[in-house]
Amino acid sequence: MNLPVPLIVLIIILCLAGTGLYCLLITRNLIKVVVALQLIIKGAMLAFVLAGNLTGQINTGQTLALTVIVADTIVAVIGLALAVQVRLRTGSLDLKSLSKLKR
Amino acid sequence: MVYVLLGIGILVCAVLAVVSKRLLISAIWLALTSALVSIILYLLGAHHIAVIELSVGAGLVTVLFVFAINIAGEDITALKSIVPKPIALALIIGALALLVFLVLRAVGVIPLPNAFVTQSEILWQPRYLDLLLQIALIFAGVLGVLGLLADSKPVQKAEVEEEEEDL
Numbered sequence: 001m002n003l004p005v006p007l008i009v010l011i012i013i014l015c016l017a018g019t020g021l022y023c024l025l026i027t028r029n030l031i032k033v034v035v036a037l038q039l040i041i042k043g044a045m046l047a048f049v050l051a052g053n054l055t056g057q058i059n060t061g062q063t064l065a066l067t068v069i070v071a072d073t074i075v076a077v078i079g080l081a082l083a084v085q086v087r088l089r090t091g092s093l094d095l096k097s098l099s100k101l102k103r
Numbered sequence: 104m105v106y107v108l109l110g111i112g113i114l115v116c117a118v119l120a121v122v123s124k125r126l127l128i129s130a131i132w133l134a135l136t137s138a139l140v141s142i143i144l145y146l147l148g149a150h151h152i153a154v155i156e157l158s159v160g161a162g163l164v165t166v167l168f169v170f171a172i173n174i175a176g177e178d179i180t181a182l183k184s185i186v187p188k189p190i191a192l193a194l195i196i197g198a199l200a201l202l203v204f205l206v207l208r209a210v211g212v213i214p215l216p217n218a219f220v221t222q223s224e225i226l227w228q229p230r231y232l233d234l235l236l237q238i239a240l241i242f243a244g245v246l247g248v249l250g251l252l253a254d255s256k257p258v259q260k261a262e263v264e265e266e267e268e269d270l
Contacts, residue, residue: 003107005106008106008107008110009106009110009143009147010206011110012109012110012113012114012143014199014202014203015110015113015114015117016113016117016136016140017199017202018195018196018199019114019117019118019121020117021194021195021198022121022191022192022195023121025184025185025186025191025194025195026184026185026186026188026191027121027184028183028184028185029126031126031129031168031171031172031175032121032126032129034168035120035121035129035130035133035168036121038133038137038160038164039117039120039121039133039136042136042137042140042160045140045144045152045156046140046143046144049144049147049149049152050147052149053147053148053149058147058148058149059220059221059222059225060225061149062149062151062152062222063222063225063226063230063233064230064233065144065149065152066151066152066155066226066233066237067230067233067236067237069152069155069156069159069160070237070240070241071236071240072160072164073159073163073164073244074240074241074243074244074247076164076167076168077167077244077247077248077251078243078244078247078250080167080168080170080171080247080251081171081247081248081250081251082250083171083175084171084174084175084250084251085250085253087174087175087176088174088175093175095185
């Protein structure tokens, strides 16, 4: 079975996005939420590069992927900082404990 | 064949990152996913991004995860998921099927300019707004790191004061 490369990469992108979205829906742990976001963002980045590769404009794809990597890192930093602060204040990493912060 | 093996590796690592009970193990599987994704990026011809993804995605972000898990501690208590798992699975399959449908419909519709330009030309001219966004994001990241470290200092000071009082 010889699948074309773009189709294989597209399947990988869908798997990454699907796994990340599934984790986002089922988890209540704040750090796991950041892990799920990382998986989705990796799928998006791969999609940009695949689109650049298919259209012969790999440099445009790389430029967009660079922006995605910066945003991805900052999302991880902010998310982890939020998780640590919630843990220090409420003693739990549960998503529902975020509602206690408003009191 | 290489792509199929890499794809299977990425899928296995991503699933293990999601189902792993311990957060530290989960972070390590995520780093491995990043490393495999960077190999695919390299094979697709995006050499710069592959290197950046390997150093930032598999390196820096993993260090941040380990640092945060060390401060916050492992929270192994199994929490009941917000959405029931079968419904979540059905929603994901529906969303992905819709995505595939929209992608296939858009193929060949969008006109493409043929002029070849280098990456730096794209970054500094048509997409210069991205650079401004990246600068803003980096400042937000600095504030995030300050948030990550915020409470550790007062706790240490309080401990030192308590120790001095004991002496």
